Every structure is written in structure tokens, then in C-alpha cells.
Amino acid sequence: MADTNPIKQFEIHEVAALEIAGFDLAFTNSAFFMVLATVSVTLLMALATNKRALVPGRGQSIAEILYGFVADMVRSSAGNEGLRFFPFVFTLFIFILAGNMLGMFPYFPLGIEGIGWHGFTFTSHIIVTLTLSMMVMGIVVIFGVYKNGFKFLKLFVPAGVPPVLYIIVTPIEIISFLSRPISLSVRLFANMLAGHILLKVFAGFIVMLAGAGAAWGIIGVLPFAMVIGLTALEFLVAFLQAYVFAILTCIYLNDALHPAH
């Protein structure tokens, strides 16, 4: 019977070994899909915009809509000043979106022994999403301190609170600030992980029912319908989570630009 283990899709496999100064920096399938996401997005964008037509064609329209979409998002959450972070937010959004969407495609040629063709979602690994969100928080803290100096700490001392309450409010604000990168990364990771497991579990039911023989295979139509529905939902989630990640990045960057709220 076919392998129906729903967790197997998240396994990391080594593609090419690489060791630098005792650290295992092997090129894995996760890294392969990140490179694939970066390369495909870069190629698509370059192809879409190389004509620079006054009246855009299909490809250029998509590129322009994406650009306008992210620019609007940045401007509405972080103001015009926030537009200096536009390249960062755009890259982040498109990288996550490409990663989520590549994860929806089940078969990519990747010559690993015993694995062969397979699909992989790098955003379903918390270390990847945590790295991305730490990058965001690093920029917020560094830029916030660089631009506002000590005034950045106003973030932890909200105005209009009786002084006695600062004993409680400041620790709460600090915890709230520290929880941001975690909530940012956990949300993306949990959505992708749960969605893909669910998809694989229901797909596994089809295989199991088909393998049970006799009339059981007919019942397999039910999980099959479910898988179709879930696939559509997963495409929605793939876009939505990239969007949520990007818009929260904008909101946090707004704090770095204007710390007193």
C-alpha cells in the first residue's frame, strides 16, 4: 500500500552535503524550494516588466497590480514614510506567497535517492517563519532606535496612564512586544502545517479505502470531494497568510517610525 503518513511531507532531506567550520550547512530540499521560489519570482517579474509597455499586457498587469497592492498596504498602515520599507515588505510578501504556492504543487523533480519527485512547503517549518519574523523585528528595533533614539522606549510607556500603573503596564507592554515575532511566525507556520496535514490525511483515506477492496473504494469518493474542497481552501490560506504576514510587518514598522501610540 502507498505511504499514507501525513507527516512525511515535512521531512528534510539532504540534496548536497556542505560543511563549513564544523557546521552542517547541507543544501536541503527546503533550501531547494527557497531557491526555486526566489528564482521563479525574479524570472517572472523580469519577464513581466521587461517590455515596459505604456498599455500593459497580461504579465505586466499582474506585476503592476502586485506592486500597487503592496504599495497601498504599506501606505495605509505605515504612512508615506513607510514606503522606504516597500522593497523589504514586497520581497517578504512575494517570497512567502511563492513558498506557499509552490507547496500547493505536489510534484517537483528533485533527484534524491529514494524520494525522487516530491513537494515541499518551506513555510511549514517554524524555523523558517521565525527567521523571517525575527528579521522584521530586527529591522523594527534597529531602525526605531536609529531614528528615535531613546524615544523608541516610549513604546513601552504608553501615555495617559497613572504613574503607579507603570509597574504593571510596562512589563505587559514588554511581553506584548516580545510576543509579536512569535505570533507572527506561529500563525504562518501553524496555518501551513495544519492545512497540509489535513490535506494529506484526507488523501490518505482515499488510498486506504481503495486498498480495502470490494465496495469500500466507492466510499473513497467522499474524502476525494473533501480533498478538492480543502485544496481550494489551502490556496486561499496560502495567499491570506502571506498577506497577513506582510500587513502585520507594516503595522510593526509603523511602530518603529512613530513609537508613541
Add this chain to the structure above:
Amino acid sequence: MSNRDEPDRSNPDDHLADFEQRLSAKLEKRRAEDRKYDGPKQSWAIGMRYGTEFMVGVLVGALIGFLIDSFFNTLPFGLLIGTFLGFGAGTMNVVRAAKELSERASRDN
């Protein structure tokens, strides 16, 4: 001056106000149209957001309390206080998220 297409150059304010009015009416219609489409899929993300926002607040608070405990060897107290403060932080996260979302909704209206 009887021609409607010809702008009234003697009174520029009036002409602009008229244009402004027509434009905002068009935009209003368009926005109402847009809102119809982004209802249900947004609510999924909003629910998910409130959930994680609260959970993470409590977890981070408890973790910080525990770290302080293991540093100063005061085991139950830091964890307790940290969890309480984390509860507060989680609630504040949710309130802040709700405020952001309602602000954005009222700006769109």
C-alpha cells in the same frame, strides 16, 4: 455658458466642488462593491489572528517568568507572575488588534 460640458471658468470653486462630488459618489459606490467581496475570507484571518495573539502573549509571559525563575532560583513565583502579566499582554494584544482592524474598517467606509 449653457453648455453643460463647458466648465464654468468664472467660478472655479463651484466646478471643482461638482467634480469632487461626482468623484466621491463614484468611489463610494465602488467601495461598497468591494466590501461585498472581502467579507468572509477576511473573517477567517481575523479569527486566527485573535487566537494566536492571545495565546502567544500568555506563552511568552510564562516563559519569561520561568527564565527569571531558573536564573534566580525562585521557582513558582516568577512563573506565576509571568503568566499573569502574560495574560494581560495577551488581552492587550487582542484589544490592539481589534482596534487596528476597526480603524481600518472605519477608514474604508
